[in-house]
Amino acid sequence: MKANLKKTFFLFRLGIVVLILALSYWQIITGPSLAIRPENPRLLKQEEKLLRGRILDRKGRVISFTENKERIYQGPRAIAPLVGYTQAQRGQSGLELAYSSELLGQLPVQRFRNFTRGLLGLVPTGSDLYLTLDLSLVEAAEKALAGRAGAVVGLDVQTGEILVIATSPNFSPNRIAEDWELLTADKKSPLLNRALQGLYPPGSIFKLLTAYGVLKWELVAPGEQFVCSGKIEIDGHTISCYQGKAHGRLDFDEALAKSCNVTFVQLAQRLGRERFYELIEFFALARKPDLGVPVSMCRIPPQKGAGASSLSQLAIGQGALLVTPVQMAMLTAALASGTVRSPYLVREIKSGDVVLQKNESSWQLELETVSASLKNALRYVVEQGTGQAAGIPGLSVAGKTGTADNPHGRPHAWFVGFAPVENPRLALAVVVENAGEGGRFAAPIARLVFEEAMKNGYL
Numbered sequence: 001m002k003a004n005l006k007k008t009f010f011l012f013r014l015g016i017v018v019l020i021l022a023l024s025y026w027q028i029i030t031g032p033s034l035a036i037r038p039e040n041p042r043l044l045k046q047e048e049k050l051l052r053g054r055i056l057d058r059k060g061r062v063i064s065f066t067e068n069k070e071r072i073y074q075g076p077r078a079i080a081p082l083v084g085y086t087q088a089q090r091g092q093s094g095l096e097l098a099y100s101s102e103l104l105g106q107l108p109v110q111r112f113r114n115f116t117r118g119l120l121g122l123v124p125t126g127s128d129l130y131l132t133l134d135l136s137l138v139e140a141a142e143k144a145l146a147g148r149a150g151a152v153v154g155l156d157v158q159t160g161e162i163l164v165i166a167t168s169p170n171f172s173p174n175r176i177a178e179d180w181e182l183l184t185a186d187k188k189s190p191l192l193n194r195a196l197q198g199l200y201p202p203g204s205i206f207k208l209l210t211a212y213g214v215l216k217w218e219l220v221a222p223g224e225q226f227v228c229s230g231k232i233e234i235d236g237h238t239i240s241c242y243q244g245k246a247h248g249r250l251d252f253d254e255a256l257a258k259s260c261n262v263t264f265v266q267l268a269q270r271l272g273r274e275r276f277y278e279l280i281e282f283f284a285l286a287r288k289p290d291l292g293v294p295v296s297m298c299r300i301p302p303q304k305g306a307g308a309s310s311l312s313q314l315a316i317g318q319g320a321l322l323v324t325p326v327q328m329a330m331l332t333a334a335l336a337s338g339t340v341r342s343p344y345l346v347r348e349i350k351s352g353d354v355v356l357q358k359n360e361s362s363w364q365l366e367l368e369t370v371s372a373s374l375k376n377a378l379r380y381v382v383e384q385g386t387g388q389a390a391g392i393p394g395l396s397v398a399g400k401t402g403t404a405d406n407p408h409g410r411p412h413a414w415f416v417g418f419a420p421v422e423n424p425r426l427a428l429a430v431v432v433e434n435a436g437e438g439g440r441f442a443a444p445i446a447r448l449v450f451e452e453a454m455k456n457g458y459l
Contacts, residue, residue, distance in 0.1 A: 050104065050105055050123065050124035050125055050126060051066055051123055051124070051125045051126065052066040052071065052086070052103050052104060052126045053102065053103040053104075053105070053125065053126030053127045053128045053129060054066075054128045054129070055075075055083055055095060055096075055103075055128070055129045055131065056128060056129070056130050056131065057075075057130075057131055057133050057134060057135045057138075058130065058131060058132055058133060058134055058161075058163075058347055059134065059135070060130070061135050062074060063075035063079070063083055063131070063135070064083060064096070064173070071085070071086050071087070071096075071173075072174065073085070073172070073173035073174050075135065075138075076135060076138050076139050076142050076166075077142070077170045077171065077172060078138055078139075078141060078142035078145070078165070078166035078167060078168060078170055079133065079138055079165055079166065079167075080170045080171050080172065080173050081094065081167055081170055081171070081190075081191060081192060081193035081194075082094055082095065082165055082167070082193050082195070082196070082293065082345075083095050083096065083173070084096040084097055084173070084293075085173040085176045086100070087173075087176050087177055089177050089180075090176050090177060090180055093191075094193075094293055095129065095131075095292070095293060095345070095346075097293075098292040098293050099129050099292065099346070099349075102126065102127045102129065102349050102356075102357075103126040103127065103129060104126045105124060105125060105126040105127060105351075107127075107356065110126070110127055110351055110356070125351075125352075127349050127350060127351040127356055128349070128350045128351075129346060129349055130346070130347045130348045130349070130350065131345055131346060131347060132156075132161035132162050132163060132344060132345055132346070132347045133162065133163060133164065133165060133345070134163050134164065134456065134458075136452055136455075136456050137154060137163055137164035137449060137452055137453060137456070138164050138165065138166055139452075140164075140448055140449050140451075140452035141154075141164050141165075141166035141445070141448075141449050142166045142168070143448070144444070144445040144448040144449060145166060145168045145432070145445060147168060147169070148168060148432050148433070148435065149168060149169060149188060149194070149432070149433040149434070150167075150168055150194065150413075150430070150431050150432035150433050150435070150442075151165075151166060151167045151168070151194035151195035151198055151325045151429075151430075151431055152164060152165070152166040152195065152325070152428065152429070152430050152445060152446075152449060153165055153195045153196075153325045153326045153328075153329040153428070153429045154329065154426055154427065154428045154429075154449060154453075155329050155330065155332075155333045155341075155343055155426070155427045156425060156426065156458075157333040157336045157337040157341075157418060157424045157425060157426065157427045158337060158424075158425065159341070159360070159361060160333075160341035160342055160343045160344055160360075160361035160364075161343070161344065161347065162291075162326075162343050162344065162345050163426065163453075163458070164428075164449060165193075165195045165196075166195065167192070167193050167194040167195045167198075168194070169186075169188050169189075169190040170190055171183055171190045171191060193293070193294070194325065194431075195324075195325050195326055196289075196291065196293065196294065196295045196296065196324060196325075196326050197294055197295065197296045197324065198296070198324060198325060198431070199296050199298075199299060199322040199323070199324060200322060200323060200324075200325075200404060200406075200412050200414075200431055200433075201317060201318055201321060201322060201323075201404040201405060201406065201412065202317035202321065202323045202328060202402060202404055202414060203316070203317040203318065203402035203403055203404025203405065203411070203412070203414055203438070204259045204261075204316060204317055204400065204401060204402040204403065204404075204414070204438070205317060205328060205400050205401070205402035205414045205415075205416045205429075205438075206314070206315070206316065206317030206321070206323075206402070207256065207259070207264050207315065207316060207317065207400065208331060208332070208335060208378075208400055208416070209276070209279050209280070209283070209331070210264055210267050210268050210271060210276070210315045211252075211256060211264075211267075211374055211377070212279065212335060212371070212374060213271045213275055213276065213279050214267045214270060214271055215369075215371040215373060215374055216368065216369060216371070217271070217275065219267070219270040219271060220252050220267070223251060224251065224252065225249050225250070225251055226249070226250055226251070226252075226255055226260070226262075226263040226266065227248070227249055228241060228246055228247035228248060228250065228255075228260050228262040228263055229246050229262065230244045230245055230246035230247075230262070231244065231262065232261075232262045232265050232266070234265055234269070234310070234312045235310060235312070237310065237312070239261055239262070239265055239312055239313075239316070240261065241259075241260055241261045241262055242259065242261070242403060247260045247262070247263075250263065252373075252377065253373075253376070253377040253380045254380075254385075256377045256378070256380070256381055256385070256400070257377070257380045257381045257384055257385025257386065258385055258386065259385070259386050259400075259401060259402075259403075261316050264315050264316055265312045265315055265316065267315070268311050268312060268314070268315030269311070269312075271315075272311075273303065273311045274303075276311060276314065276315070277303045280300055282340070282365065283330070283331050283334060283340055284327075284330065284340055284342075284365075285298050285300060285323070285327055285331065286298065286300050289326060289327070289330070289342060289343055290342070290362070291326075291343065291344065291345050292345065292346065293345070295324070295326065296324050297324075298321075298322065298323045298324060298327050299320065299321065299322040299323075300321065301314070301319060301320040301321060307320060309321060317402060317404060318404070318405055325429045325430075325431050326343065326429070328414075328416050328429040328431075329343075329416070329427055329428065329429035330343060331416070332416040332417065332418055332427040332428070332429060333418065333424075333427035334367065335367075335374065335375075335378075335418075336375075336398070336418035336424035336427050337424055338366065338367045339364050339365065339366055339367065340364060340365040340366075340367070341361045341363075341364045342361050342362045342363045342364070343361070344359050344360070344361060344362070346359055347359060375398055375421055376421075378398035378399055378400060378417070378421075379396060379397070379398040379421050381398070381399055381400055381401070382397045382398060382399050382417065385401075386401040386437075386438070386439040386443075387399045387400065387401050387415065387417065387439055387443050388439070388443070389439055389440065389443035389444045389447060390415060390417055390443040390444070390446045390447045390450070391447070392419075392447055392450055392451060392454070395419055395420055395450065395454060395459060396419060396420045396421040396422060397417055397418075397419045397420075397421070397447075397450060398417055398418055398419070398421045398424075399415055399416060399417025399418070399443070399446065400415070400416055400417065401413075401414065401415050401437070401438035401439040401442065401443055402414030402415070402416075402438045402442075403436065403437050403438050403439075404438075406434065409434045410434040410435065410436055411434070411435075411436055411437075412431055412432065412433055412434065412435065413430075413431065413432040413435035413436055413437060413438040413440070413441035413442040414429075414430065414431050414438045414442050415428070415429075415430045415438050415439070415442035415443040415445070415446045416428065416429045416430070417446055417450075419450050419453075419459055420459055425453075425458055425459055426450065426453050426458055426459060428446045428449055428450070430442040430443075430445045430446050430449075432445070
């Protein structure tokens with residue numbers, strides 16, 4: 001009898017422990033994520049009880065707000081996939097989903113504030129989300145894309161703030177219920193945030209990595225001359241310059257300005273595979289940016305074994321390599337500032353006049369050296385090379401174009417750059433899908449965004 005009682009008591013205690021662990025798991029570990037899931041009915045109930053907070057740009061211009069219990073979006077369509085939607089039938093997405101707890105006043109300090117508002121007979125309200133974006137730059141990028149499939153990302157190189165995002169095609173959050181079937185069936189993927197989730201071969205803009213590496217390890221002699229015959233054979237494979245053009249004799253700056261594949265394949269051999277992958281890791285290209293919303297991770301081929309791409313292919317941004325525009329903007333900003341910084345999208349969260357949270361870049365890595373010669377070479381690309389369409393009178397712009405081979409159609413057009421060269425502030429990455437030459441189709445878009453940045457006092 002005593003043995004049975006001991007077993008029963010043991011099982012009872014075990015059950016209590018299991019119950020405590022289960023409650024702790026659901027309440028503490030998974031509770032916060034479950035609370036903001038779009039299918040959570042409690043969110044809809046909460047929406048009925050209070051005024052959902054607004055989403056605004058860095059200058060206080062309203063992007064989305066609630067009126068008569070209806071969510072209204074009035075921002076540029078170019079950031080609709082980023083900001084997202086909140087709708088009874090279709091749930092939530094983007095920042096509306098990621099920061100739903102804050103927008104609905106679910107943080108402890110917000111609940112206390114709304115409790116006191118209720119005592120005073122005032123309507124409970126959620127907190128406002130102030131983004132790092134400047135809508136003037138977003139609108140300029142949207143206009144420059146002109147409906148073509150692609151994306152623009154711009155970072156403040158000194159802080160990591162994302163100043164501009166634009167993605168095309170896109171959609172209207174105000175019509176998400178009416179247009180849902182059309183949007184989900186559209187092969188152009190208008191719901192996709194190409195700036196953060198689009199994966200593309202980078203083409204020649206990836207030469208920035210090789211260029212930095214050979215200068216860092218002093219693998220290029222001052223004034224050294226290279227010879228380009230238009231093609232080079234490495235490991236049994238022939239790699240050609242664009243349209244097979246032979247560049248003849250040229251130095252490092254000219255090779256970058258003319259985007260000479262032959263020269264950069266030779267430089268990559270000097271750099272070596274191990275150091276090349278060391279740079280990939282250091283520039284955080286194998287690390288997914290934490291922005292609170294869905295972001296794709298760059299697809300870096302393995303260093304060895306199955307699926308590995310040749311070093312020659314990687315050096316010119318081809319092979320199995322795929323990158324996101326935001327990661328290319330990060331790389332460009334790092335070369336401009338001398339610091340690899342994590343980007344961020346939300347500047348601060350405010351409840352009325354009270355700042356509940358103020359954000360900044362969460363991590364940074366200092367480059368050992370930022371070669372002035374690399375900045376000058378990138379400046380030469382815009383002044384005399386393939387990036388001339390990005391040039392602006394009175395502003396020193398540095399950059400690199402890319403025409404990335406695409407197995408599914410015409411090449412993707414790329415441009416990455418920063419300005420002003422002497423004291424960089426804004427770094428841009430532009431990609432236009434299936435457009436062709438980067439200098440012809442992506443560089444002009446960057447110029448228009450740089451011009452708008454000048455008008456708004458950034459440059």
